Amino acid sequence: SQAVLVKLLEKIINYLDFVLLSALLQMFLLRLMNQKSPDLCSLLQPDVHPGNCWAFRGSTGFLVIRLSMRVLPSAFTLEHIPKALAPSGTLHSAPRDFAVYVRERWRAFINLRERGKLLGTYTYDQDGDAVQTFAVSVLSNWGHEEYTCMYRFRVHGTPGDV
Template sequence: MVCLAALRTVLSEPPSEPPEPPPPSEDQLEAVRRVMVTVDRLRREGEAAAGRLDALTALLDTLRHDVRHLRGALLAVQEGVGSSRACCNRTASDCDGQLAGRLRGLHRRLDQRLQLHAAGLRHNLSCGAAALAGGVSRQQAVSIAQQQLALYDADKTGQFDFALESAGGSIVSTKCTEAYGARAAQLTVLGVPVWYPQNNPRSVIQAGGRPGECFAFHGEGLLEIGLSRLVRPTEFVLEHVARELTPDGSVRSAPRRFAVLGVTGFAEEAVPLGEFQYEERGPPLQRFAAAPAGRAFRAVQLRVTSNWGHPHYTCLYRFRVHGRPEPEPQPWSGGGGR
């Protein structure tokens, strides 16, 4: 009987709560701060290196132009010598001597320009190498590379996307947006088409991003996107395919001007959260800060009003919504005592 009473007592006791994880220590916080400072410094050094690379590219373009110019001058000299042989009373040895003199002058000019450009290249490369050698160790470079790879694996942003379809986002409506109806790519079996790709607005909130995996539409477009939960937006991310992956090296179909509005319900007016411009010469993934609205939203409207010059359609590849989630309101239970 005593054992049964003890067993009932144990079974009636509520399960103990698991212990809360300990807060991060000061050493851990300090390590994180040091990493952030290092990343910021490396970002600035990377921007400086990109500037030096642009200068080197400009020097190489100038060199190519000079070489083409000298080559044209050489051809002109050769043609002139040939015509002088035919029309003048000069001997072949006189013409050959004149040609050799002009060729020596052209070679001297070319050597001088090459030496000048080579000196500039050596100076820029030595400056860049000194900056890298004095600023980053091998271990730091490996660490930063690993962090960037981890960031790329984390949806390229390292932040949760509340519009992502696989996480609960959805396309609520496209209003009067006219989808582009071209069917260029298809899967065929023995010459018979068995599958056409769908121009689906859901691709805007799906992970992917390969060339052609987008929502194409004529003129202006509007998408209402349901978020995975009640969110106070802080940032929007618009991503287009890289120009290196396009046939002509341009992104004319990319959105240019667009606006984002917050939506809380069908009967309520949408709240403007910002008007933005996607830069044609910028990176494929561009971030835009949301205007503070002082409230949370269950959906957002993406309104695209122009592109970068494509005459037939605009392509939307990926749109992300970052922010702070808000607790869901508790439904009224209708309880109350009498």
Template sequence: CWPMDGSSGYLGIDLAHPIHLHAVAISHAPASVAVDLRAAPRSLAVWGRLMTSQPHAALFLLGRFTYDIRAHQTMQTFDISRSLHPYRFQSFIVAVEDNWGFEDSTCLCRVRFHGK
């Protein structure tokens, strides 16, 4: 897993090619191997830079999500609004707004972008 200092932070991701984003998936280590489940992300926002011919394209809020450490699945998928499916994105910011109470660090084990 990738730890970041504190209970919040940002991760920037550039894909090799732009996609029509349909969902974002986030995972954290299962309870059986996690050092501290409180380090899992809780509230997240995902931003995307719209692919346009403009050199300074604006960021769009693609969604706000809650990762549930009590869920059976450690990989949790969050759908993006259908109204955003026609647009292409290549650069993303995953903003962890808070975690489950561990002040020292927050861990992201996997971030996936699903689309075409």
């Protein structure tokens, strides 16, 4: 089953993915409310086939993910398809530079662009491995003018305070 595969993959990577745990809960709640957001849901699932990504207009954007519990983050993983699998043979729509912020408290009515505390800025290497882990605001992509695609984003750490 998919749950067994996810557990096996998590053991291989050796990190618990708190985004996936949150996504499972949120997808369950979305299904209960009969709402669909397939593009955004693809970012939170371990399925990285070509075209199965969250695409947003332009080369900059932001994403807010509410985790299922308080987490002391130790690493972040940004995943894109390998260049060899890209239909164009390039990764121009892959995020290039991005930043990760944390908010200690989640309020029901907030300004989504409120940044919080900067944890770091990072660069996704388009010539590196498809899965890159760094010790999410996308600041740029690799040159695609119309959109940027994110295939998967993960947060690793231990349960506890930020």
